[in-house]
Amino acid sequence: MADAKFEALLRLGDNALILGHRVSEWCGHAPVLEEDIALANTALDLLGQTNLWLEYAGEVEGKGRSADDLAFLRDAWDFRNVLLVELPNGDFGQTIMRQYLFDQFNLLNLRALTESKDTRIAEIAEKAAKEAAYHVERSRGTVVGLGDGTQESHARMQEALNLLYPYALELFITDEVDDEMAEAGVFPDPKSLEDAYLVAVAATLQEATLDLPEAHFGHRGSGKDGRMHTEHLGHILTQMQWLQRAYPGQTW
Amino acid sequence: MSKEWPLWEIFIRGQHGLSHRHVGSLHAPDAETAIMNARDVYTRRNEGVSIWVVEARHITATAPGDKGPIFEPSESKIYRHPTFYDIPEDVGHM
Amino acid sequence: MYAQMVKSTGKGVKTLDEMEPEERAFQEKVDADIRIEPRDWMPEGYRKTLIRQIGQHAHSEIVGQLPEGNWITRAPTLERKMILLAKVQDEAGHGLYLYCAAETLGVSRDEMTEMLLSGKMKYSSIFNYPTLTWADIGAVGWLVDGAAIMNQVPLQRTSYGPYSRAMVRICKEESFHQRQGYDIMMKMAQGSEAQKRMAQDALNRFWYPSLMMFGPSDANSVHSEQSMAWKIKINSNDELRQKFVDQTVPQAEYLGLTVPDDTLAWNEDKGGYDFAEPDWDEFFDVLKGAGPVNHDRLEARRKAWDDGAWVREGLLAHAEKKRSAKVAAE
Numbered sequence: 001m002a003d004a005k006f007e008a009l010l011r012l013g014d015n016a017l018i019l020g021h022r023v024s025e026w027c028g029h030a031p032v033l034e035e036d037i038a039l040a041n042t043a044l045d046l047l048g049q050t051n052l053w054l055e056y057a058g059e060v061e062g063k064g065r066s067a068d069d070l071a072f073l074r075d076a077w078d079f080r081n082v083l084l085v086e087l088p089n090g091d092f093g094q095t096i097m098r099q100y101l102f103d104q105f106n107l108l109n110l111r112a113l114t115e116s117k118d119t120r121i122a123e124i125a126e127k128a129a130k131e132a133a134y135h136v137e138r139s140r141g142t143v144v145g146l147g148d149g150t151q152e153s154h155a156r157m158q159e160a161l162n163l164l165y166p167y168a169l170e171l172f173i174t175d176e177v178d179d180e181m182a183e184a185g186v187f188p189d190p191k192s193l194e195d196a197y198l199v200a201v202a203a204t205l206q207e208a209t210l211d212l213p214e215a216h217f218g219h220r221g222s223g224k225d226g227r228m229h230t231e232h233l234g235h236i237l238t239q240m241q242w243l244q245r246a247y248p249g250q251t252w
Numbered sequence: 253m254s255k256e257w258p259l260w261e262i263f264i265r266g267q268h269g270l271s272h273r274h275v276g277s278l279h280a281p282d283a284e285t286a287i288m289n290a291r292d293v294y295t296r297r298n299e300g301v302s303i304w305v306v307e308a309r310h311i312t313a314t315a316p317g318d319k320g321p322i323f324e325p326s327e328s329k330i331y332r333h334p335t336f337y338d339i340p341e342d343v344g345h346m
Numbered sequence: 347m348y349a350q351m352v353k354s355t356g357k358g359v360k361t362l363d364e365m366e367p368e369e370r371a372f373q374e375k376v377d378a379d380i381r382i383e384p385r386d387w388m389p390e391g392y393r394k395t396l397i398r399q400i401g402q403h404a405h406s407e408i409v410g411q412l413p414e415g416n417w418i419t420r421a422p423t424l425e426r427k428m429i430l431l432a433k434v435q436d437e438a439g440h441g442l443y444l445y446c447a448a449e450t451l452g453v454s455r456d457e458m459t460e461m462l463l464s465g466k467m468k469y470s471s472i473f474n475y476p477t478l479t480w481a482d483i484g485a486v487g488w489l490v491d492g493a494a495i496m497n498q499v500p501l502q503r504t505s506y507g508p509y510s511r512a513m514v515r516i517c518k519e520e521s522f523h524q525r526q527g528y529d530i531m532m533k534m535a536q537g538s539e540a541q542k543r544m545a546q547d548a549l550n551r552f553w554y555p556s557l558m559m560f561g562p563s564d565a566n567s568v569h570s571e572q573s574m575a576w577k578i579k580i581n582s583n584d585e586l587r588q589k590f591v592d593q594t595v596p597q598a599e600y601l602g603l604t605v606p607d608d609t610l611a612w613n614e615d616k617g618g619y620d621f622a623e624p625d626w627d628e629f630f631d632v633l634k635g636a637g638p639v640n641h642d643r644l645e646a647r648r649k650a651w652d653d654g655a656w657v658r659e660g661l662l663a664h665a666e667k668k669r670s671a672k673v674a675a676e
Contacts, residue, residue, distance in 0.1 A: 017424075025419060027438075031653065032257070032654060033279075035657075044428055137288070145281070149661060236419075239420050250538055251536075255659075255662060259446075282664075282665035
C-alpha cells in the first residue's frame, strides 16, 4: 500500500514538475506580454503543486527524502510523469494544446482526488483543483481562439493536436498501482475519468473547429511506471539538476 | 505591421464593500480574455475580489479645458459640507 | 539608469517669463507638484522625451527578463525556482504597466516594440551582461534591482500622472526583488568555498556595470536640466550613484565580500565613500552593441515577436468573428 501510494504521488508530482518546468521555459519569450505573465502563473501553480505532492511522497516513502531530493536527485528512469508533459514546447500552439490536454485531465483528476480517503491528498487536491479550473478556462479559450482564428493558426493547432493527442491517452492507461489505489479509495481509477475527458475535449475541439484524430497511445511501456520516456526528459534533468549535481549537499 | 489588440481599462474591487478602482490597462483580443489577463496581470498579489474591464475607446471623459465650468461652481457651495454648521456642544453628536 | 542617456528634446530651460501662456501654465503646474494628465496641454518636447524615457524603461524591463530567465530552468531548489519565476514575471508586469503609461502619450506598444527591435530605442546597458553562475542571479537582484529602486522611488513623484502611478505600483512590487537577491548572496557567502568564490566573482563582474546604470556624470548636461525642470528626472546621476555606493558597501561587508575597487574609502567630509568611476569607454561600447550578449538579447526579443505574430493575429481574428456573429444575431 505505502509503495503504491508513493508511486501514485510521484506520478502527480512529476507531471506537475516536468510540465511546470516546460512552461517556465516560456518566461520572457511569449508572443505578447499578457501571455507571458499568464504562462508564468500557470507554471507557478504547477510548481507549487509539485512541492506539495513530492513532499507528501517523501513522507509516505519514509526514507527522509524531501521534495527537493526527489526533484533534483533522481535520474530519468525514476521519474513517473507521462510522456506528454516532457515533450518540447514546440511553437506556442503546441505548448497551449499540450497545456489544454493536460489541464482538462488534471482538473477531473484533482476533483476526484478531493474525495480521497487520504485526507492529506484530499486537502492538496482541494487547493490544486481551483488552480486547475482556471488553467482549463485559460488554455481552453486559447485553443478555441487559435483553432478558429486565421488559416495559419488553425493549421498549426490541428498539427499540434495530431501530434499530441495520442500522448494524452497515456493519462488513462492503468496498471497495478492504479488498481490498488482505486481499490483503497485513495486515487480515482484513471479509466473512470476517461468518458468525461473525451466529452469535454470533443466539445472544445468542436468549438475550435479542429478534428479529433483517430488515435491511441501505442507506446509499449509508460512514463507512469518509468519503463518508457522520451529522450527529452534526460535533457530537462541535465538543466534542472545541474547545480545540485555539480555542488552536492550545499544550501542554496 | 499586424493590427494591435484593443486596449482595455481595468477596474478592481480590492475588498468586499469597496468600489471598483481603476488599476491600469492592458491589451486583449476580447472582453473574456481581458478579464483573464486582468486576473493574471493585476491580481498576482491577492489584490482583488472582482474585476471590471472596459474597452478604452468606450470611455467618455471630461475635457481638461472644461475644468473651470464643470468643477469650480461646486467650490462655492460650502453649505453642502457638515462643517459649515455650528452646533452647540451641548446638543451632542450629530 | 533604465532611462540612461535619454536626451530631452528641449533647447535648454526657459524661464517662466520666456514662455507662452500655455507652456507657462504647464510649468507652473509642474512646479506646484500638480500631475500632468494625458489630455492636458504639454510641450511637444515633454511628450517626446517622456515617450523615449518611459519606452526605454519598459524595454529594459522586458529585456531584463532574459538574463534572469536564463536561470529559471536551472534554479537549485523548487522554492528558488518559484521565487525566480515570480520575480521575472513581475518584470514582464512592470514592462506592461510602463508600455501602457507610454501609450497614453499617443504611441502604441507595437510601435515601441518595432523601435526596440530596429535599434531606434534603447534599453539599459546592464542587461547586455551575461548571467554565468547562480550567484549572478543573487548579484542581479541585490545590485541591479538595488540600483533600479534607487532611481524608481523618487520617480513615483514624477510630473506625468500615468508614469507616476506606474512607478508607485512598480515600487510596491519591486521591494521583494532586491531582498531575494541579497538572500541568495547570503546563502552563497555563508556556504562552501566554491559558493563563496562564486559570490565574489559575481560581485566582481556586476559592480562596475551596476555603477554604469546611473549613466555618465550629468553635471553640465542641458538635457538633464530640462528633464529636471519637467520633473521627469528627479535626482542627478552622480547623486544617485553616490547613494547607491554608500548603501551597498556595508551590505557587501556584511556578506564578507570585497568590492572590486582598491580606491574605495570612507570620506568623512562628504559623509560618503570615494570610489572609482567605471570605465565609460566600455559603457559606450556596450550601449553601441559591443556587450557580450547584445546580439543574443535583441535576437531573443525579435524571435518572440516574429514567432508570436500568428498567435496575436489568430486570437484577434477569432475575437472579430465572434463580434460579427453577435452583431448579426442581434
